[in-house]
Every structure is written in structure tokens, then in C-alpha cells.
Amino acid sequence: MANQMLQVRNAGCERDGRQLFEDLSFSLATGELLQIVGGNGSGKSTLLRVLLGLYTDCQGDINWSVDEAPLYLGHRLGIKQSLTVIENLRWFGVLREVPVSQDRIDEAVYKLGLTGFEDSLCAHLSEGQRKRVALGQFLIMDNPCWVMDEPFSAIDADGLSFLMAILQEHLDVNGAIIISTHQPITIDRPINTLALQ
Amino acid sequence: MNLFIASVQRDLLVHFRHPSEVLNPLVFFIVVISLFPLGIGPEPGQLKEIAPGIVWVAALLATLMSMDSMFRSDFEDGSLEQVVLSEQSTFIFVLAKVVSHWLLSGLPLVLLMPLAALLLFLDEAGTWALTLSLLLVSPTLSLLGGIGAALTVGLPRGGLLVTILVMPLYVPVLVLATAMVQAAEAGSDTIGYVYWLLAILFGSVCLAPIATAAAVNVATDQ
Numbered sequence: 056m057a058n059q060m061l062q063v064r065n066a067g068c069e070r071d072g073r074q075l076f077e078d079l080s081f082s083l084a085t086g087e088l089l090q091i092v093g094g095n096g097s098g099k100s101t102l103l104r105v106l107l108g109l110y111t112d113c114q115g116d117i118n119w120s121v122d123e124a125p126l127y128l129g130h131r132l133g134i135k136q137s138l139t140v141i142e143n144l145r146w147f148g149v150l151r152e153v154p155v156s157q158d159r160i161d162e163a164v165y166k167l168g169l170t171g172f173e174d175s176l177c178a179h180l181s182e183g184q185r186k187r188v189a190l191g192q193f194l195i196m197d198n199p200c201w202v203m204d205e206p207f208s209a210i211d212a213d214g215l216s217f218l219m220a221i222l223q224e225h226l227d228v229n230g231a232i233i234i235s236t237h238q239p240i241t242i243d244r245p246i247n248t249l250a251l252q
Numbered sequence: 253m254n255l256f257i258a259s260v261q262r263d264l265l266v267h268f269r270h271p272s273e274v275l276n277p278l279v280f281f282i283v284v285i286s287l288f289p290l291g292i293g294p295e296p297g298q299l300k301e302i303a304p305g306i307v308w309v310a311a312l313l314a315t316l317m318s319m320d321s322m323f324r325s326d327f328e329d330g331s332l333e334q335v336v337l338s339e340q341s342t343f344i345f346v347l348a349k350v351v352s353h354w355l356l357s358g359l360p361l362v363l364l365m366p367l368a369a370l371l372l373f374l375d376e377a378g379t380w381a382l383t384l385s386l387l388l389v390s391p392t393l394s395l396l397g398g399i400g401a402a403l404t405v406g407l408p409r410g411g412l413l414v415t416i417l418v419m420p421l422y423v424p425v426l427v428l429a430t431a432m433v434q435a436a437e438a439g440s441d442t443i444g445y446v447y448w449l450l451a452i453l454f455g456s457v458c459l460a461p462i463a464t465a466a467a468v469n470v471a472t473d474q
Binding site: 104 | 266269325329330335338340472
């Protein structure tokens, strides 16, 4: 039984005198993936920030029916350069008030392909590895809703197939995902697409 | 409470790994103070008279130097928006940032005070009053400075703007603190000044983080 998680009515946003989108209405239910597509500058990132309440200069109704705020991977990763991989992952747990066990973190590190880098400072990692650390927040917590802004950029082919697998897994346990990407999403599930001009 | 402790620990760890941001203002403080005996001439009488003013102005400038960085790295790497997004209180996070700022910039200045007093020939009563006044005032400086730091964090070069915004707020504590040291040197009672500085400190603890949290929310709204 699919439950409504997000209901958006007539959302619109104007930025620097340009209408990015208007009269957008859509909804998201458990087990659904919504892919937002559109060219550079079409307002994909802004739409995600509007949905999360991080950007408030917009119109329309956005109603979440979730118990905890969705997890968000943005352009700014939320990773502190002078902290280690483990310390950064623990911080994500602290922010969400979720106790994260060491086993869970070890497992996430292993899945993310960061074994051996646990105690490396994030400043010493590559761009793609830092992105993997930021993706770790989705693995160490059981938050039903994920919001991901360009999660595939800077990720290699192995990482890509791994990411598709975790997306699939999350949908299988009745999670919901909103994702903005140009990359085709290859999962065994129907995908809702929202195109921005 | 978890967030508060974890946030302070995190800041201390980050600065422990990159101590230059903490050390630069302290070195600046000592260098500025040691310039005065060179510039004015090393007569103890003259230096002693202007010592409270010199030490206080140097302390304010050193505090302001470190102010700009209070939220900047968190803003730039996205940690700040993650805090706003999580349903935790921004007030608590801001308070934690202020406390770690004080531990890293205010407290070391307090500890350096006796050295500064020595350079300017202050007597024992004056040294004690100076150290006590900075101990009472430095948390206020961090609290008020946090407002300016949060307001300017979204701007690419906020450093000078923080100074302009925050300096006027520092005037009352500067006046009271220097008056307290002068009163101590003259041998009169300083308890009245202590009460005043404490009153300002408690007022700031209650009000400043509210303004700072609001400014943080504005800064991430983009």
C-alpha cells in the first residue's frame, strides 16, 4: 500500500527576473522514484532546495507527510575537509539524532569502497571519494526519503552500478527518492520523470 | 545536548589539526602590544597609564580577526545547510559555535593577559583587573561577533564588513572594561563594573544566539 509522502501544488519560482518553473504539481509516494531532468540552469537544484525548505522565495504548497526531514545530498557535500571519513559519517548521525553503530559505519565504508581510507582526512581524498563519503549518510541511517542533487557526478562506473543497487534497495523497502540527474537511471522499477524547461 | 557537545568537539578537532587560524590572532595580539613600548618609548609611567586602552583595543582586533571564520567553512562545505535541514535547533548549534570560538580565541587571550600586562608595566592590581575584565567580556565578544559573522557568511569577502558591523556593539563593553582596570589601578572598588559586565554577558547569552540563528537561516536560504 503506497502512502503519500510529498504533495506539491502549483509550485513556482522566479530567480533573478527569470521564471525557473511555475504551476508545478506532483506527488511522491512510498516506493517511488522521481527523476528531475532539465538542462543546465533549468532550476533542478533550486526545485530540490524549494522542496526541502532551504529556499523559501517561491510560491505554492509543499506538504511533506514524513516523520523526519529527508536526507539531502547537495552540491555542497556537507563534508568537513579536516575530518576523517569516519568522523564525517558520525557527524551525519549526530545531526539527525540517530545513534549509528560502529558495525553500520564499517559496513557503509566497505560498501562505498573506502576501505583503507577510514582514517584519512577528507582533504586528502579525491572528488569522487568525497562524494562517496557524502553518500554514506544514506547508508548509515534508515530515513525513508532521499533527496539527491546530481549524485552521479564524479562517480566512476563501479560506483554507478553500486549506486543503482542502493537506489533499488531503498525503493524495495518502501523508501522514496527524488533525484536530479542527466544520467539514465537503470533500475528495475517504474520511474516518474519531471522535466524542467 | 548531543549536538552541542559533538559540535564543540568537532570544532576543537578541526582547529587542532589546523592551528594557524587560532594562533595568528594570538601572535597578532602580542605583536601589537609589543609595538607600543617601541613606538611611544619605554617609560613605565606613560605606558602604565594607557595600558588598559592598548590591551583592550588589541584584544578586540584579535577577536575580530578570528570572527569571520566562525561560520565560513561550515557554510562553504555545506555543513551549515545540513544543520538547518536536520530538525535540530539552530540555536543550540550556534551556541556551540560561539562556545568553541571562545575556547579557541577568548580563553587564550585571557591566558596571555599577564604577559601583556608585563610588557606595559602594569602593577599587580591592574593585571588582575585586566585579566578579570577580559574573562568577563570575552564570551560577550564571541556572542556579539557571532551575529556579524552569520550575517556576512554568504558574502564572498565578509571580513571587513564583520568589523564594521560588530565594532559599535563592542563600544559599551570596551568603555566599562577599561574603566574597571583604571579604577583598580587607582585603588578604588571595581565590583560595580563586574556587575555591569556580567549583566551584559547574561543579556548577550540570552539574546545574541537568537539573532545569530536567524541570520544563519537567512544565509542558507538561497
